[in-house]
């Protein structure tokens with residue numbers, strides 16, 4: 001028999017949202033991808049890519065990508081680390097700070113990968129519930145004093161944002177490391193990047209997957225003081241960012257107006273979609289991300305999920321306490337949102 005570690009035997013593993021094969025005729029509003037294409041600057045670099053860049057190993061430190069990111073974030077380049085998606089940053093943090101006997105804390109519900117990562121390290125989890133309005137449970141998280149605290153803001157799946165003053169309080173009161181996962185920050189009104197220069201125990205995670213329309217590329221960043229990054233760099237794969245990704249990432253970051261233009265369109269469509277959902281008597285939470293969490297008035301979220309699926313519209317549903325009366329809808333193009341509206345109107349009638 002294959003003898004995995006006991007915790008690996010017990011764990012279920014992360015279940016990603018459904019990814020239908022390319023070319024499938026579905027409206028895909030289930031994994032928070034950007035509905036618009038990546039910057040033309042990215043496509044230009046891809047077209048002009050030289051074979052010799054593939055023959056050689058990539059720059060182990062992905063300097064080109066980090067330099068472009070440092071400029072955008074307004075920090076020195078040695079305060080930025082690049083990884084194979086922000087998921088890899090999360091995994092490196094779990095590997096660096098968690099082991100049996102150590103604890104991780106996070107508010108619930110949140111990005112379920114955090115639980116998987118804790119299970120991989122066989123660490124104890126402290127799950128502090130959000131209240132009905134998704135206020136950050138600051139006191140509970142402070143009382144937990146975990147070795148590692150993960151905060152997702154805007155939070156997946158609620159799309160609600162944790163106020164920077166709350167994160168500031170956490171950063172100053174926690175002895176352990178505070179990870180602020182800002183995967184959706186390009187669609188939000190505020191971010192916590194400023195805390196990095198004030199607290200050596202804070203790391204902010206960013207990704208090109210959402211705002212920059214590059215989920216297929218796999219490129220994320222960690223922004224922290226060098227002492228934190230030095231430890232994480234020791235445990236990363238030597239070549240964790242490939243030659244294609246680091247060049248395309250630099251091109252994407254250099255075209256801020258493309259990303260911001262698309263983010264503005266998505267935010268405007270998010271408002272329109274929210275209004276339509278409210279008219280259909282869904283309960284909503286104020287979204288600062290490119291998705292909306294919505295609870296139908298009769299609590300038949302599971303029914304809606306399957307009915308939408310039958311009509312070729314994918315949204316996300318979790319059969320889990322606290323979430324089983326809600327669906328999470330990625331904001332699509334105006335046309336996609338309109339088709340969703342029509343289908344929902346018919347279903348909630």
Ligand SMILES: Cc1ncc(COP(=O)(O)O)c(C=O)c1O
Pocket residue numbers: 031032084085086087088111152156181183206207208209215218219220
């Ligand atoms: C909260 C959160 N963090 C991180 C990620 C992963 O992002 P990446 O594509 O950069 O690995 C996701 C992806 O959906 C997410 O929802």
